[in-house]
Amino acid sequence: MRKQFRKIVPLAGLVILIAVFSLTTDGKFTSANNIRSIIMQSAIVLVAAVGTVFVMAHNNLDFSLGGACAFSSVAAYLISGGNMYLFFILCIVFGVLCGLLTSLIHIKGRVPAFMAGMCIMFAGRGIAQTAVASRSMLLVSATKLNNLWVFIAIIAVVFTIGFILFNYTKIGKYQKLIGTNPKAAELSGISISKYKMLAFIISGVTVGIAAWLTIIRSGSVSANTGLNLEIDVLLALSLGGIPMSGGSATKMRSVFIGTLIYFILNNGLTLWGLNANYVDIVKAAFFLFTVTISIDRSQKTLIE
Amino acid sequence: MEEVVLRAKNMFKDFGATKAVVDVTIEVRKGCVLGLVGENGSGKSTLSSMIAGVYPPTKGEMTYLGKEYKPKSVLDARKSGIQYLTQEQGTIDGMTVAENIFLGEEAQFSKFGNVNMRKLNQHAREILNNNGLDYVDPSKPIEYYSFEDRKMIETARSLSQQPNILIIDETTTALSQKGRDRIYEIIAEQKEKGTAVVIISHALDEIEMLCDEVMVLRDGAYIDTIRGDEINPQIMRQKMIGRELGGLYYRGDVESTYEEEVVLSVENLSVGGLFSGISFDLHKGEILGIGGLSECGMHELLKTVFGAIKPTSGTVRIIEGGIHLTSTAVSVKNKVAYIPKDRDKESLFQATSIKDNIVAVSLDNLKTGMFILPKAEKKMANEEAARMEVKMQNVEQLASDLSGGNKQKVVLAKWLANNTKIFIMDCPTRGIDVGVKAKIYKLMDDLKHQGISILMVSEEMIELIGMADRIITIKGGKQTREFIRSANLTEADIIEAIV
Numbered sequence: 001m002r003k004q005f006r007k008i009v010p011l012a013g014l015v016i017l018i019a020v021f022s023l024t025t026d027g028k029f030t031s032a033n034n035i036r037s038i039i040m041q042s043a044i045v046l047v048a049a050v051g052t053v054f055v056m057a058h059n060n061l062d063f064s065l066g067g068a069c070a071f072s073s074v075a076a077y078l079i080s081g082g083n084m085y086l087f088f089i090l091c092i093v094f095g096v097l098c099g100l101l102t103s104l105i106h107i108k109g110r111v112p113a114f115m116a117g118m119c120i121m122f123a124g125r126g127i128a129q130t131a132v133a134s135r136s137m138l139l140v141s142a143t144k145l146n147n148l149w150v151f152i153a154i155i156a157v158v159f160t161i162g163f164i165l166f167n168y169t170k171i172g173k174y175q176k177l178i179g180t181n182p183k184a185a186e187l188s189g190i191s192i193s194k195y196k197m198l199a200f201i202i203s204g205v206t207v208g209i210a211a212w213l214t215i216i217r218s219g220s221v222s223a224n225t226g227l228n229l230e231i232d233v234l235l236a237l238s239l240g241g242i243p244m245s246g247g248s249a250t251k252m253r254s255v256f257i258g259t260l261i262y263f264i265l266n267n268g269l270t271l272w273g274l275n276a277n278y279v280d281i282v283k284a285a286f287f288l289f290t291v292t293i294s295i296d297r298s299q300k301t302l303i304e
Numbered sequence: 305m306e307e308v309v310l311r312a313k314n315m316f317k318d319f320g321a322t323k324a325v326v327d328v329t330i331e332v333r334k335g336c337v338l339g340l341v342g343e344n345g346s347g348k349s350t351l352s353s354m355i356a357g358v359y360p361p362t363k364g365e366m367t368y369l370g371k372e373y374k375p376k377s378v379l380d381a382r383k384s385g386i387q388y389l390t391q392e393q394g395t396i397d398g399m400t401v402a403e404n405i406f407l408g409e410e411a412q413f414s415k416f417g418n419v420n421m422r423k424l425n426q427h428a429r430e431i432l433n434n435n436g437l438d439y440v441d442p443s444k445p446i447e448y449y450s451f452e453d454r455k456m457i458e459t460a461r462s463l464s465q466q467p468n469i470l471i472i473d474e475t476t477t478a479l480s481q482k483g484r485d486r487i488y489e490i491i492a493e494q495k496e497k498g499t500a501v502v503i504i505s506h507a508l509d510e511i512e513m514l515c516d517e518v519m520v521l522r523d524g525a526y527i528d529t530i531r532g533d534e535i536n537p538q539i540m541r542q543k544m545i546g547r548e549l550g551g552l553y554y555r556g557d558v559e560s561t562y563e564e565e566v567v568l569s570v571e572n573l574s575v576g577g578l579f580s581g582i583s584f585d586l587h588k589g590e591i592l593g594i595g596g597l598s599e600c601g602m603h604e605l606l607k608t609v610f611g612a613i614k615p616t617s618g619t620v621r622i623i624e625g626g627i628h629l630t631s632t633a634v635s636v637k638n639k640v641a642y643i644p645k646d647r648d649k650e651s652l653f654q655a656t657s658i659k660d661n662i663v664a665v666s667l668d669n670l671k672t673g674m675f676i677l678p679k680a681e682k683k684m685a686n687e688e689a690a691r692m693e694v695k696m697q698n699v700e701q702l703a704s705d706l707s708g709g710n711k712q713k714v715v716l717a718k719w720l721a722n723n724t725k726i727f728i729m730d731c732p733t734r735g736i737d738v739g740v741k742a743k744i745y746k747l748m749d750d751l752k753h754q755g756i757s758i759l760m761v762s763e764e765m766i767e768l769i770g771m772a773d774r775i776i777t778i779k780g781g782k783q784t785r786e787f788i789r790s791a792n793l794t795e796a797d798i799i800e801a802i803v
Contacts, residue, residue: 164675181654
């Protein structure tokens, strides 16, 4: 009974939010323009979150996202020299590189993953800031793609592929097993290092795509590209009900539900005219509420 | 008949909808050792827990030393002279040995709220010495000591004030032979002193050896009490399950039977500090048993053979293909299976469905193209669970909901699903009730006749003698002897080679 309740809370939260904002904003919330705005704002976090789910499922947190995003954009820009398609491919390549590096530091260097992620995050941002300071990085041609349907297409493709990989292949399934019980996973013949690395690589791919989307939206690479991406993704996934320690209960749908809650909350509160400072407080309260209800305390003793 | 110390009449205990104990009456007598036996779920632990003050009965009365007895807690029961030893850790991390011994009773050493540590340690020292624990330092933090030492300290604590009743609930299962012997000594000493002893155990030979009287429970209800010569494992088993076991428990034959072909070869295997120079061949269709004391290195040996521990020297080779088992992934790929001793921590994915547990190692075999379809998973899980007769609601149920015996069935189902050719088993029937044990032995026999090989470690001598074609003994990390299956092989023979 309690388990069912726990599963429904994020979805229920989303539905309630949508209902409340639809009814109280005189139709502003449900206007086509607003919905378009929400979708395009949330796309970056949504895409990055798909990859992060793989990492969280095996009980790790990827804190490199923001720095990886910045670094990938900068490196891709410098090498691609304005060629859109090359830029896209290189974003992904460098995203994967960051993911690989993070996982290597974690696995070979035996550094806790979140610390390894943070190192990459700081390094990546530092490199990006230095590069941006020395020249402007405009990619106006990218803004051609700044429209709703491109974004929806990318979200759809990334989510679908992520969903299939996570639920119907070894790559996804093993993440959940490793998160539930790494010892049993190893003794079942699963190579823990190999699959952890694959998760970080997948996270790197989605970070690369997120970087690309960021440039499309803004038309340039700046020192703040991808700022706080890792925090936004973590909050969004938590709001979506993802278990903190991963494991078998990790669901891809947390990506959608959580990201939507996050951005709808932002959007709705702004439509209400709430002071921007208070918006953060409300978000924090909502987050605390959802997570407290969602944490499965019974699971804790089982794992012990 | 000896004097009755405690009588629990018409005891009932419900946990929600589960009726754990149904109308059981038990009498505990002075200087008598009473055994409580039954399958998992028979109510034996629940019954003794109520006597020990862990929780109150739903219905029923207890009289102790002639007066009404309603303990409010275990500490309360302890103060009135009823001591309770369980299987799990009963000592608390973060406190010293002395603090643990006098937990809840520090008042006798304190003045104005300050505990006199010197006195505490002194008294603790006395208690430890009286119980053969001279090597334990009362001022050291308790985490410093091994599980077994901690259990012995706990035991010393329970005897520090002469108890009237001593309840021992499956305490011996997790101990080495040395620890078990010490408990047997204690039971004999206490019996002499007139203490009433109640012992709960799955090891029926232990019960046979120690008890004057044995009470059998099944599904929460009282079945029978057996005394004297009637106390033997066969009769106990029969009453526990309620039907004839169909004659055989272990293997029916008394000869060593296996094919000449060697399937797995271990040469000069060593892991620094644990074991060294182990060599043996495992033949097709053979059950090769390994026996030794708990810390002799045999458990780690199995993990090393499977590829989970890197050896410092030596090789483990599958003859077919000449493949070296260098990692668990390689082993699984080559149809080698490993069943760990610690079922809950090392072989089961707890907060996960039975289905996911069963298909975990067979995902490659289930693929349709590049993907693993839920339908295929469910089919395999249902088939294998049915083959092992797992008692469950359906395969989507969480593995953690199952009883110990059914959990082990799921573990076996997992490896059978992968068409395993070589099984490496570490104490496969540990903590499992008789009915399921019998099923596992039959399974092992069937596998053997199909040409599947089994390498088995067991701390139960009888199990090794009953099931193995050959038995290798390990002592202090080194191979000592090899025994061939025979009707004349006795426990004493093997014990000689391992202590």
